[in-house]
Amino acid sequence: MHYLITGTAGFIGFHLARRLLEEGHSVTGFDGMTPYYNLRLKEARHAALSQFPAFRPVIGMLEDQRLLESTLEASADVGAPEVIIHLAAQAGVRYSLENPKAYLDSNLVGSWNVLELAKNAGVRHLMLASTSSVYGANEKIPFSEGDKADEPLTFYAASKKAMELMAHSYSHLYRVPTTAFRFFTVYGPWGRPDMALFKFVKAMLEDSEIEIYGEGLMSRDFTYIDDLVSGIIGLSHVVPSEENRVTMSGIEDTLSHQAPFRVVNIGGGQPIGLMDFVDTIEKVMGKPAVKKMLPMQQGDVPRTYASPDLLVALTGQKPEIGLEEGVRAFVEWYVEHRAALQL
Known part of the structure; x- marks a missing residue:
């Protein structure tokens, strides 16, 4: 199949595109290469994808509607994409407090352009x-x-x-399965430098202190990148329809009664306390962290905890890779690439 993926130089987009290319699909990748974090990391991801002949990169901003539309023309030899997977976005909870307009431009205007493109x-499936x-x-x-x-x-x-709501309206008005x-x-190898695991490992290798917010009382439903990619691909084959x-007892399907539109969690339903997360990193690295305990930051939530029931009902799978295995994979990747990518 031919997939159009936005955000292929990003953490998740890179892993998803690589998996699809390895499985023999063709991928057109659209990415803005924004300087939100280390551009060497983004360029290295695209360079790895470019080793596949079936990968076609397009560099541009989601807000540029004409350029986004031209990606279809650039891949005319393989036909229109059957599936569009929109991953590109301005990410980061805390950065949204500093630069909210970046989220307006990318996550709202840019996402609307993707809806128009679809x-x-x-x-077949957005x-x-x-x-x-x-x-x-x-x-x-x-x-x-x-x-x-x-x-x-x-x-x-x-x-x-807001993006979800806009997408529902397009799904209803134009019957776009979404x-x-x-x-x-x-989390996982090739992750973003602004994420906790990346920051903690970097600091520990440099013998610097790690900042632990919420006095370490928060918990998160950590999802390893390979599990996430499997969930996305599994859902790509389940095009929303009646x-x-x-209809299984105890599971509420979000399939809209007005549109071929559905919302699905991709999470394992196994939240882990922040201090247990830090303990796992210390175990894998074989050294203690110097901890600086800080209060909860504005915008943070005390916990995340996914119900995976709908994902399991639709795809028969849910995230399974354990935290220690996932952390070890990240640490090994980081140690191998830190010098070359100046991480």
């Missing part, structure tokens, strides 16, 4: 990356897709929830 291309942040400080656990998500705590979360999937604290509405 509508005009007549794709898939959109959302986030567990839309649940805000939800007190009901685990977080289920049908839970109220109308009280976002950051502009990042608000922009992702799945929005909500991530839960993804034919695959889940």
Whole structure:
């Protein structure tokens, strides 16, 4: 199949594109190469993907509607994409407090351009990356897709929830089959430098202190990157329709009654305390961390906790890779690449 993926120089987009290319699919990758973090890392990801003849990179911003549309023309020899997977976004909860306009431009204007592209291309399936942040400080656990998500705590979360709502309207008006999937604290090799695991490992190797927010009392539903990619690919084959509405007892399907639109969590349902997370890193690295305990930051939530029931019902799979295995894979990757990529 031919996939169009936005954000292929990003952490998740890189892993997803590589898996699809390894499986024999063709991928057109669209990425803005923004300087939010180390460009060497982004360039190295695209360089690795470019080793596959079936990968076609396009560099540009989502806000440039004409350039985004031209990606279809650039891949005319392999035909229009059957699936569009929209991963590109301005990421980061805390950065949204500093530069909210970046989230407006990328996550709202840029996502609208992707919706227009999917509508005009007549794709078989549009898939959109959302986030567990839309649940805000939800007190009901685990977080289920049908839970109220109308009280976002950051502009990042608000922009992702708005994207889901825009997509539902397009799905209804233009019958574009759409799945929005909500991530839960993804980690692994080639990860982003602003993420906790990356920062902690870097600091520990440099014998610097690590900053632990919320006095270490927070918990997160950590999801290893390979598990996330498997979940996305599994869902890509489940095009929302009444034919695959889940009717199993105890599982609430989010398939809309007005549109071929569905929201699905991709998380293992196994939240881990922040201090247990740090303990695992110390065990893998064989050294203690110098800890600096800090209060909860503005916009942070005390916990994330996914219900994987709908994902399992639709795909028969859920995240399974354990934290120690995943942390070890990241540490090995980081040690191998830190000098070359100046991490």
